[in-house]
Amino acid sequence: MTLTLNYIEEAAERIAPYIQRTPLLRMNNLDPFLGCEIYLKMESMQKTNAFKIRGAMNKILQLPESDLEKGIITTSSGNHGRAVAFAAKQLGIHATVVVPESGSKFKADAIEALGAELLRCDVRERFEVTEALAEKYDYTYIPPFDDYGVMAGQGTVGLEITSQNEALDHVIMPASGGGLLASSSTAIKLTAPDMKVYGAEPANLPRYTESLAKGEVTAVTRKETVADALVTSQPGTRNFPIVKEYVDGMMTVSEEFILKGMKLLMMEAKIVTEPSSAITAGALLEGSLDVSPEDKVCLVISGGNVGLDFMEKLKYIHY
Amino acid sequence: MTLTLNYIEEAAERIAPYIQRTPLLRMNNLDPFLGCEIYLKMESMQKTNAFKIRGAMNKILQLPESDLEKGIITTSSGNHGRAVAFAAKQLGIHATVVVPESGSKFKADAIEALGAELLRCDVRERFEVTEALAEKYDYTYIPPFDDYGVMAGQGTVGLEITSQNEALDHVIMPASGGGLLASSSTAIKLTAPDMKVYGAEPANLPRYTESLAKGEVTAVTRKETVADALVTSQPGTRNFPIVKEYVDGMMTVSEEFILKGMKLLMMEAKIVTEPSSAITAGALLEGSLDVSPEDKVCLVISGGNVGLDFMEKLKYIHY
Numbered sequence: 001m002t003l004t005l006n007y008i009e010e011a012a013e014r015i016a017p018y019i020q021r022t023p024l025l026r027m028n029n030l031d032p033f034l035g036c037e038i039y040l041k042m043e044s045m046q047k048t049n050a051f052k053i054r055g056a057m058n059k060i061l062q063l064p065e066s067d068l069e070k071g072i073i074t075t076s077s078g079n080h081g082r083a084v085a086f087a088a089k090q091l092g093i094h095a096t097v098v099v100p101e102s103g104s105k106f107k108a109d110a111i112e113a114l115g116a117e118l119l120r121c122d123v124r125e126r127f128e129v130t131e132a133l134a135e136k137y138d139y140t141y142i143p144p145f146d147d148y149g150v151m152a153g154q155g156t157v158g159l160e161i162t163s164q165n166e167a168l169d170h171v172i173m174p175a176s177g178g179g180l181l182a183s184s185s186t187a188i189k190l191t192a193p194d195m196k197v198y199g200a201e202p203a204n205l206p207r208y209t210e211s212l213a214k215g216e217v218t219a220v221t222r223k224e225t226v227a228d229a230l231v232t233s234q235p236g237t238r239n240f241p242i243v244k245e246y247v248d249g250m251m252t253v254s255e256e257f258i259l260k261g262m263k264l265l266m267m268e269a270k271i272v273t274e275p276s277s278a279i280t281a282g283a284l285l286e287g288s289l290d291v292s293p294e295d296k297v298c299l300v301i302s303g304g305n306v307g308l309d310f311m312e313k314l315k316y317i318h319y
Numbered sequence: 320m321t322l323t324l325n326y327i328e329e330a331a332e333r334i335a336p337y338i339q340r341t342p343l344l345r346m347n348n349l350d351p352f353l354g355c356e357i358y359l360k361m362e363s364m365q366k367t368n369a370f371k372i373r374g375a376m377n378k379i380l381q382l383p384e385s386d387l388e389k390g391i392i393t394t395s396s397g398n399h400g401r402a403v404a405f406a407a408k409q410l411g412i413h414a415t416v417v418v419p420e421s422g423s424k425f426k427a428d429a430i431e432a433l434g435a436e437l438l439r440c441d442v443r444e445r446f447e448v449t450e451a452l453a454e455k456y457d458y459t460y461i462p463p464f465d466d467y468g469v470m471a472g473q474g475t476v477g478l479e480i481t482s483q484n485e486a487l488d489h490v491i492m493p494a495s496g497g498g499l500l501a502s503s504s505t506a507i508k509l510t511a512p513d514m515k516v517y518g519a520e521p522a523n524l525p526r527y528t529e530s531l532a533k534g535e536v537t538a539v540t541r542k543e544t545v546a547d548a549l550v551t552s553q554p555g556t557r558n559f560p561i562v563k564e565y566v567d568g569m570m571t572v573s574e575e576f577i578l579k580g581m582k583l584l585m586m587e588a589k590i591v592t593e594p595s596s597a598i599t600a601g602a603l604l605e606g607s608l609d610v611s612p613e614d615k616v617c618l619v620i621s622g623g624n625v626g627l628d629f630m631e632k633l634k635y636i637h638y
Binding site for chain 2: 020023025027028029044045047049266268269270271272273304308309311312314315
């Protein structure tokens with residue numbers, strides 16, 4: 001099994017009734033700040049306000065009826081958990097979501113509000129806790145990344161981008177385990193081969209930058225980052241070889257520039273993004289890509305789930 | 320002279336090189352909260368982040384060269400001032416902007432940053448101060464509303480809406496002096512006669528509601544409102560008869576529901592709006608319009624100029 005364009009196209013058809021085709025917005029007001037023609041792929045306006053619903057829904061819709069009846073389980077720093085909870089609610093099945101205690105309270109609350117069972121645990125134990133529960137109750141595990149079903153759904157972001165504008169020069173998307181990056185770069189390279197694709201990850205957790213340098217999946221030391229959806233310590237084993245083949249480069253972004261990106265998007269584009277999405281604007285602000293004014297650059301705004309409390313952190317940030 | 324569809328269409332052509340054609344976004348995530356199919360006309364993504372540039376630019380582009388050389392002046396609670404300053408900068412001419420001391424500091428700072436001369440005065444004296452300066456320096460006055468040149472430019476918002484989606488049932492837009500409402504209702508009714516048009520104004524300053532009830536332009540008692548762009552105490556004399564003819568109804572919105580609307584748009588649609596634009600969502604939340612789930616309702620998000628300080632006010636607001 002591998003990830004094919006055909007599998008992503010099938011996923012697009014499968015999930016279409018359950019998701020939004022999100023707009024790709026030309027955002028001229030950002031051009032003077034970022035030095036090129038800016039386009040934003042607005043997954044923050046997706047159902048559950050993040051792209052994760054695409055992958056979760058594609059995976060869940062392929063499960064046999066008997067598994068759906070028993071219930072599903074996942075672990076997630078927030079957006080994937082919310083997506084699984086939302087999908088379960090839409091389909092009328094039971095969902096359990098294990099979240100790291102260190103994650104966003106805003107996101108955990110949203111998961112509970114959707115009617116899912118919520119369990120908090122230490123971030124290092126979350127996979128063990130999830131596995132134990134899955135075994136005990138015969139739940140089907142819906143992985144947040146590194147699964148071809150999930151990846152095919154997430155790749156529909158890339159598929160939409162090239163169908164909405166085939167003339168883009170560069171696409172920058174956030175990377176954690178690499179599900180969005182691997183799958184959407186596959187869709188982009190196989191439908192618009194000239195488009196360049198980049199991943200942006202926190203400088204505090206450069207798991208792809210280091211793994212690509214070493215040529216193999218490498219775990220980095222766990223450090224804090226404001227990008228609470230990008231906390232995975234190593235690339236997914238299924239994602240890594242795809243990223244290696246299709247992605248044109250990785251960018252590491254400092255904490256300061258993630259916040260600058262977020263404030264820029266809020267004040268000039270008038271959109272609310274989570275720091276894990278604003279990292280794409282932060283990468284450009286930090287000078288990670290050589291661009292000229294006529295370059296068409298698409299930033300994937302992967303999600304907008306952030307609380308008002310967090311926005312106060314932006315008060316003294318200048319871009 | 321009156322406001323014709325032809326005059327608005329000419330304005331659209333005249334200002335096209337200087338403004339954005341802003342997106343009309345289908346925003347499904349708001350449907351469950353507002354009880355109908357929601358569309359947003361995103362003038363918050365306009366140049367200067369408000370629709371005002373359309374009117375100011377159309378007015379200024381019609382001035383003779385000799386007037387442009389002497390300079391222009393205006394008075395405005397913020398967005399029109401910023402629009403005039405932006406237009407002056409683009410055309411390389413001098414602009415003076417008189418702002419009420421009670422207005423948004425965020426907006427005043429943005430005007431100064433564009434290189435315009437800024438003057439603060441008491442809100443009740445702003446027209447006298449402006450007139451005296453215009454006479455002294457031979458500046459041309461660019462009125463914020465109640466001027467056919469300005470109105471024709473602002474009417475291009477309505478023109479774009481019907482060209483972007485002719486199947487909308489209702490359009491709700493904010494009203495102060497009524498420039499946007501009069502001009503855009505003209506464009507809408509003359510291109511899509513079945514579309515209903517409504518104006519939303521603060522319950523604290525119900526100048527249109529009261530004037531329409533009395534059948535003549537009536538000034539209301541000046542009161543405070545969080546909607547800092549909607550502070551005019553009476554309808555414009557040119558706007559009033561047009562609103563009377565074309566607008567299907569006015570809605571008054573309480574301060575509480577203006578803030579609820581703003582928080583709803585921020586948390587569910589992930590967009591930053593100023594309170595004066597969020598009033599449209601507030602009107603629906605407050606139950607001012609009978610809607611069914613299949614009704615297509617467009618909210619005109621007229622601007623997004625609001626500082627982070629203001630957003631703190633939303634912390635304890637629930638929608």
